[in-house]
Amino acid sequence: MGALSGALEKSAQSFGATIMTNAKVAKINVHAGKATGVTLANGDQILAETIISATDMRTTFLKLVDPFYLEAKFIKHVKNIKHQGTMARMHFALDRLPTFFGINGDSQLLSGHIQIAPTIEYIQKASDFVKYGEYSEQPYLDMQIPTLIDPSLAPDGKHILSVTVKYMPYKLRNGNWDELRAEIGKLVIDTISAYAPDFRQYIQHVKVITPLEMEDVYSLPEGSPVHGDMALNQFMWMRPIPGYAQYRGPFEGLYMCSVATHPGCGVTGISGKIAARQILKDLD
DSSP, rough: HHHHHHHHHHHHTTOOOOOSOOOOOEEEEEETTTEOOOOOOOEEEEEESSSESSSOOIIIIIIIHHHGGSSSSHHHHHHOOOOOEEEEEEEEEEESSOOOTTTOOOOGGGGOOEEESSHHHHHHHHGGGGGGGGOOOOOEEEEOHHHHHHHHGTTTTOOEEEEEEEOOOOSSSSOOOOOOOHHHHHHHHHHHTSSSTTTGGGGGEEEEOOOOHHHHTTTTTTTTTTOOOOOOOGGGEEEEEEEEOOOOSSSSSSEOOSSTTTTOOHHHHHHHHHHHHHHHHHOO
């Protein structure tokens, strides 16, 4: 993903795009029923005839747009979008590549997804706990070692291991995520170590991202990375909400292109491509 991000950056800049980082948007400016630009958190204003939002619907329309410009029915639809985040994330900085049982030193076998999910019953039991605001002591882990594909992500010989921890409830029945952060970290390390005994000794740094942090830090409602459940009533022409499946916002000049829009989740770029076509068509 590091190489992909870099390639996208270079491609955009080659066409004259200016990329700003650490420039949080505080408000989408609207005048006379038309988007006119954005106001940054530091107060700076950027004028634009077209605004394309790649964040979720709640952030775009409940935080960035003044409700004065939105119909009550539209706001209700946005509030009713169902999000059910059921995962946490962990990132490990490793001194070297751990040795998994059955791999026999062939690192290429670790270059894809590595899943700790011995049986269907194991996955089902792991997911059952979420219904009650709890998590399993035997979590389903989906892991990747991106440094095997893109070594530039870490110093020579070092590696990153990223883990999606399933299933973790957004709303806990007991306790809070700040209290349970260390406990979740230990649970994941113990689970991986059962399949890679030397894993623990190579850990240099650990970062735990709880479902609550996924919402607060990364703007993923209820910790859901798909900006709205991929359910039948939130799919195709009903995504993100009925009447707004053509990537246009509720007023002129505002468009949407995140995974909140059709076709939904996955690193495909399709939502952005279709949104761009719609914008070019409208500007023609």
